Amino acid sequence: MKTIIGSENPLREEADDYDAVGSIATHVADGFTTTLVGDLLYARPVSKGYYPGLDDVLKIFQGADVVFGNLETNILDFQSNGCPQAEYGGAYLIGSPQLADDLLAMGFNLVSRANNHTLDWGVEGMRETTRILDQKAITHAGAGESLAQARAARFLETPRGRAALVSFAATFEPMARACDPAGEAPGRPGLSALRLSKSVIVPPEMLEKLRQVREVLPWYASPPQDCSRVIINEMVFKAGEKPGYSFEPNQRDVADIIRNVRRGKQLSDFCIATNHGHEPEEFTPEPPDYEQTFARMLIDAGADIYLNHGPHHVRGIEIYKGRPIFYGLGNLFNQDLRTPIGADMYEAHGKDPRVDSDADVTAHEMAVGYPYAEGFVALSDAIYYESIISVARYESNRLSELRLHPIELRRSDRLANRGVPRLTAESQGKTILERLQKNSEPFGTTLEVENGVGLIRLPSR
Incomplete structure (x- = not known):
């Protein structure tokens, strides 16, 4: 840019x-x-x-x-x-x-x-x-x-x-x-908002394996002509020397x-x-x-x-x-003490508002993190x-x-x-x-x- x-x-x-x-x-x-x-x-x-x-x-x-x-x-x-x-x-x-x-x-x-x-x-x-x-x-x-x-x-x-x-x-x-x-x-x-397009950077040999994975999945359109990337379930993978994430701003x-x-x-x-x-x-x-x-x-x-x-x-x-x-x-x-919290957050942390308090949910959040992307981000x-x-x-x-x-x-x-x-x-x-x-x-x-x-x-x- x-x-x-x-x-x-x-x-x-x-x-x-x-x-x-x-x-x-x-x-x-x-x-x-x-x-x-x-x-x-x-x-x-x-x-x-x-x-x-x-x-x-x-x-x-x-x-x-x-x-x-x-x-x-x-x-x-x-x-x-x-x-x-x-x-x-x-x-x-x-x-x-x-x-x-x-x-x-x-x-x-x-x-x-x-x-x-x-x-x-x-x-x-x-x-x-x-x-x-x-x-x-x-x-x-x-x-x-x-x-x-x-x-x-x-x-x-x-x-x-x-x-x-x-x-x-x-x-x-x-x-x-x-x-x-x-x-x-x-x-x-x-x-x-600043929208970002996210790509996952992987070694070249891994990108080829991901391409093979894509080919065995059910697809309803022809694979993209761009060989520099592989898209699986809207996730974009590209080859690079250092594995990680890359972002392109809108x-x-x-x-x-x-x-x-x-x-x-x-x-x-x-x-x-x-x-x-x-x-x-x-x-x-x-x-x-x-x-x-x-x-x-x-x-x-x-x-x-x-x-x-x-x-x-x-x-x-x-x-x-x-x-x-x-x-x-x-x-x-x-x-760390947040009150009140919605029912969705109780459910995300495996708690029941009829049994547990919002403080119990917050304590659990601090111990294991909050739901984010593919897991929990620890905040403690x-x-x-x-x-x-x-x-x-x-x-x-x-x-x-x-x-x-x-x-x-x-x-x-x-x-x-x-x-x-x-x-x-x-x-x-x-x-x-x-x-x-x-x-x-x-x-x-x-x-x-x-x-x-x-x-x-x-x-x-």
Whole structure:
């Protein structure tokens, strides 16, 4: 994939101000600061609860112009709005209406909405979440009454500049994808989706065996003329040196997202593009093969930050044209006690709502994982309870430094109290930052450690 910055149209050249590396320039006052976290797997208010050490975490947020997280839950009163859907993102994520006040109390003013849980409680749950966030003046993007609304950048006014957010998801439930009106048909509410075509890469000799398997199965059409791949039950297999998965983004989605990032930057001083993607698999430290090219395209189109918050653990960081690319920011919250949950989730975990409680289902989910693809994704591993808070500071309209604070989410606490962040002990923080450094090395990123905090400094111009 490739995009070209610049235009032969003189009106475009006059409208946009490009920096020395060809991206639409940043326009913020000195000292502009963004505090970025990953997923808010968040069910109950915490700011007034008994969580020793949480105050030290929230001090990191203080003074930031933008405090961002991915709101991976629905905020609603389930007794009057929404119901658990037949298709859901592996668990029914729901939070009480008080979560919006709690987000404000902690300092959050910008959240993304596009993820695989956006429609766990249906369109009604999505709409109620929108209503509550709007009521509290928390800027959010990624979900809407049509594709155009879900795709659109949303804006936050800060004392040092206007920030834009464009939110989309590569991992989502099939019924969650928004669409625009067509003829007499109205648009469909939902999320901004980045559709991916997935291929399984296998050694050449294995591809030949798969071709033989395909030939003995009952087929009602001639086999494809393309000998470079084998398709069995809609799964595409290709030959390659390294077994794994390969992804090709839908080009219409790519162009649409790029256009909205560009628009977002044209109408703001600073633009953040966020993707919720679990690919290639949740447990892998490497990002999917499409993501680096795509992230760079978005930065070329005007994004000042690209971040993925889908893997639920920390992946590497790249600095591209002076702008950060976060391939996985992990979790800020991982609250395990979810209530209520739908009957489908009881059944998926072999439980009976007439005998078992929703806490029993959640405990089973934490022990063995949740149904995903061809098995269960384990969520009880320590890596899902270790993360970072990134603080980016800007001087002279450029990123001057990234500070990376390691946190842990009380994995050893009882189920009712687990998943709320606190700063790590020195040894655990060192482990997290070493893992981050290892994952960042393929991108040429060097991470220093000062007083238990990771630091990426950018050279002065």
